[in-house]
Amino acid sequence: MSDDMQPDALIVLDIGKTNAKLALIDAGGRVLAEQRRPNAVLGGGLYPHHDTEGLWQWLLATCRGFAGLADVSAIVPVTHGATAALVDRDGLVLPVLDYEARLPGVDYTARPPFAETCSPSLPAGLNLGRQLAWLQQSFPNEFARTRHILMYPQYWAWRLCGAASGEATSLGCHTDLWNPRTQQYSSLVERMGWRKLMPPLAPAWASLGTLRAEVADATGLPRGCQVLSGIHDSNASLLRYLAQHDRSAPRTVLSTGTWMIAAAFGVALDGLREDADMLANTNALGQPVACMRFMGGREFAELAGAVVEPCTIDDIERLVRQGTLALPCFAATGGPFAGRSGCIEGPPPRDARERYALATLYCVLMTDHCLDALCATGPLAVEGSFTANPWFGPLLASLRPHQPVSYSDDASGTTCGGWMLRYRDGVPPGSSRAIGPRAVAGLTAYRQRWHQALDLTEPAASLPA
Structure with missing residues (x-):
């Protein structure tokens, strides 16, 4: 050529x-x-x-x-x-x-x-x-x-x-x-x-x-x-949503990778709490965005172990049924429970598949907690590496029926964001797909036990800001 x-x-x-x-x-x-x-x-x-x-x-x-x-x-x-x-x-x-x-x-x-x-x-x-x-x-x-x-x-x-x-x-x-x-x-x-x-x-x-x-x-x-x-990577992931949607409408974007960062459009900054690692980022248009995050990718890797083997729904249901809980945190940096030492309560996982299941449940519960603390509303779009996890989105959707969950088919929202900085009038590549809830018997009670173990007696969203 x-x-x-x-x-x-x-x-x-x-x-x-x-x-x-x-x-x-x-x-x-x-x-x-x-x-x-x-x-x-x-x-x-x-x-x-x-x-x-x-x-x-x-x-x-x-x-x-x-x-x-x-x-x-x-x-x-x-x-x-x-x-x-x-x-x-x-x-x-x-x-x-x-x-x-x-x-x-x-x-x-x-x-x-x-x-x-x-x-x-x-x-x-x-x-x-x-x-x-x-x-x-x-x-x-x-x-x-x-x-x-x-x-x-x-x-x-x-x-x-x-x-x-x-x-x-x-x-x-x-x-x-x-x-x-x-x-x-x-x-x-x-x-x-x-x-x-x-x-x-x-x-x-x-x-x-x-x-x-x-x-x-x-x-x-x-x-x-x-x-x-150039641009900060999590803000690169937000660019698709700044371009495609009414920026005044409530919606949430969850950027996943080493860090799990929830960005809630339409949430006032006055409710942010410093002690919970809540913050305001600035998007590419120079607007503040209420955010909360934890080091989910790092913690998932710590819980899943050196041999990573994706689990089945049976593995997840077994851990929920027997009450095996992973309590934060498993990374030394940041997050709403910074300073706590992570531990596992209940029967420990038996093999690589159960470790993967426990890591998934942990990241789902941590994400759910962050979204509650932010008072995040509107559609929830998941970007990044956790879209490869077949259970993360469905379990999150099960716990949050008021927030429709979707996965981006672009595993790297950061790359798409970089592309959009150059081709600003172009239509972003890729699309999203709706993620339906996966019912797991006892999951809501499992979340409640996790909250109780952390002295979170009620969802953060119902607490005064």
Whole structure:
């Protein structure tokens, strides 16, 4: 095929907390090629940090393989949140800190109140402001060389094209740096002297420029290939729903993966509770969205064990009947029960299938609790990796008959969101399918026992905000 006959296409660089993916997608939304790799955290050096150089070399090599398949007119970065890069003119002044790292001795008394930021106080470095304060205090000489504080998607955009920008979805992701009501920087940024390090803001879909000449040469991509500002991954998953539906109508989107994040449209921010890891994210249109989350993918893996074998409905019914409960939490980071040690009550699972069943039941109950706490209403759309679980949606639908549940047939809402930033007038690829409830005898009573074990004596939605 000659160059002038090649389809126009976009490359989405999708860096999740656990895995990274490069996807080549044409203007119609068809995936032409895709490559994945683990997103490693390196333990050596000054502190646990992301393997940015490993990712960069993988990106260059993979793009070389993509270059001959289509006319790549743009690249867009999509990444996990709570991560930033400190750069000078030449590159990183410090490694990109992993948000799960311990930050000993940090003075973070300047943190703004929850009422200002709707950003709960979180462990480790999940509040990006705490990371920045620790880096500034622990490495003052390196920090002083910083020219820009770049959110993680914009760091990759900067490496690709050389232009520095900021963007609201990553700034508004439990960072303490953002006021979701005013859509401006929080008081922390001025108080810590960081405002001068924050580059100009740009929308997620803005073109920041074209590839650096050396990047184009290394990848074989056109020098005119545009680099878009980029977006926080959970907000990428929301884009389909911002485009297709009345944004004033109540509805809920559940983004699933390492993190399970429930985003409830139409819910007021005044009912958010800091102690329950509830927060306001900012969507790509600069609007606050009430959210709640837990580390569901991580916890599922912990409960399911090293040998993953999907269960049958008989396995689920047996665990419900015998009263085997998994009580939170099984990840050390975030969630409404942060600080509790996970445990199993009742007869333990006997084999891999029962472990899978218990992990499924646990994630269903945790999701149900989060949706109640948010007072989430309207249709419930499930995006991401948990759509591959045959029982998660049906069990959730059984517990929530007032919320019609659907699965997206796009296992990666983040990739679709990246595509939509480029082809904003296009119809998003994929569709959704309704998920009917799966009746399990005793499931409602099982949920009640789980609530009682956690001192949740009534559904959170019925409690005063």
